[in-house]
Amino acid sequence: MYLLLTSRVLGENSTIEPEVQKAFLDIYVNNIYILSMFSQWFVEFGFHSKYDSQYVSMVTTVIDTILPSINNQESFRLQQAILELLHKFVLVLRPHFLIEVSSVQQVYTLALQHTFLYSPAPVISTLNKTLTLGLVLPWQSKSEQDQDWARRGEQFEQFCNSMFADILKIKRDDIDTEVKLGRLREIISRDVTCLCDIVSCIAHRENKSKQVVCRGVKPVVRYVIQLLPCLEKDPHIFESVLHFTTILCDALRVQLGTQFLQELVALCLKIFSFQRSTAHGVGITEKFINLLTTVVKEPSVIYKHFTPDIIDISLNQLWPCVKERPTLCLAYFNLLHGILDFHWSHFYPRSNRNRDICTNESSFMRILQLYGESFVLTDFNVIKQNLLALIDLHDKHELFQKGLFHFNLKSNFVTVLFELLYSGRVNLLSEDIEELLFSLTENHGQEFFMRPVLTYLESHLTPDVYGRVSSKLELKNDLTSFRLNLRDVINDAKYFTHQIA
Secondary structure, eight states: OHHHHHHHHHHOGGGSOHHHHHHHHHHHHHHHHHHHTTHHHHHHHHHHHTTOHHHHHHHHHHHHHHGGGGGOTTOHHHHHHHHHHHHHIIIIIOOTTGGGSHHHHHHHHHHHTTTTTTSOHHHHHHHHHHHHHHHHSOOTTSOGGGSOHHHHHHHHHHHHHHHTHHHHTOOGGGGSSHHHHHHTHHHHHHHHHHHHHHHHTTTTSOHHHHHHHHHHHHHHHHHHHHHHHHHTTSHHHHHHHHHHHHHHHHHHHHHHOHHHHHHHHHHHHHHSOHHHHTTSOHHHHHHHHHHHHHHHTOOOGGGGGGHHHHHHIIIIIIHHHHHHOGGGHHHHHHHHHHHHHHTHHHHSOTTOSSTTOOSSHHHHHHHHHHHHHHTTSOOHHHHHHHHHHHHHHHHHHOGGGSHHHHHHTHHHHHHHHHHHHHHTTTGGGHHHHHHHHHHHTSSSHIIIIIHHHHHHHHHHSOHHHHHHHHTTOOOOSSHHHHHHHHHHHHHHHHHHHHHHO
């Protein structure tokens, strides 16, 4: 009753002072947020009442009371509060009668008319997700046989056809130049963002909901993908489409089918050539790296034949861009970790009798060399990520025991990591570095650990200080003793050096 009264007062703009109206508005918004906190109570009430007419009437009354105020373009805070309440109802209550409520139908109509076009991005995003979930989530009060998926699927397809009617009218000739594309930029950006919202909100939902969404968006997705080569002319749009492609592969890879996704990934790989990638901004390059990461982490066999191309692009085309843009390093090395972890058999096939023979030696070596180079970087997060990645690769695949790594890279890694530890640049990561160094001491520790560490100390200390600390360095069989010994050596070296200075 209070919400109804406040709603009516807010609607009477001509008879109320602005200051009073603002106070009422603040109270109204706060009460909507409070009401959303009681959504679980509505669930319990529905369960105990067996979703009878009283329950339906109560939920309908709440929705009909609040939703009309959503068209208030002067208060985005009010819009957001109303949408969050509706979103909560859709997620938690999942009422089977929601789509039949007149005020809800009015919201769908307003959305299809793009009434909220100039609302803040969070409002539009919540709206898109709420309207989607309202159509595709299983109803709480109905059994599987009574979910009426066929009719709901048709409703969602109609929703998509209306929502994306503008972009479906665009032809290649309409965007074959930058000038023409610029005129349609607002429509394309709006609809691609809406697609992102729709697909991302069902990424972790029931398979049936994903199937409904897939059937609804697939024609639009196929159409947008056909336009992709032309959309590359606008960096902002191209970045949005790459971002959407990543979400699509992650959320609907099973429902879209292997052939569709193969064509999509192949097209993206073809478009993102070296000449173009150097001209792309950070955002586009990062979105493309994220797309490749999603593909390499996909367990399905159909993606395996992309592995050589992805490795080639990563090492020969992306790395030159990443070197010049340090902000991309986190995403890039996450991709390299995915290549090694999920495609270990590409380098060490299970069919080989000798499990120590690497079949793609140059690529394997180059990836690990880049990991070594990354520890020279000053970015704390990159160093931390890569330390943990190497430990993970050793735990899963015995990386440090492979002959190729053991005889060609181990000494270099020990030197770089010890230098990192000695410099104190990343003291918060000392324990991770020590753990990694301890793992590297396995097998021939005297040759591949003691020698490079002593060589480093000798080149950085005076003969007198080196003589004092070198004799303290020892190989230990347990991590705790190894840590203590290493810290003693480093502390003594710094102490005696400081005394002499």
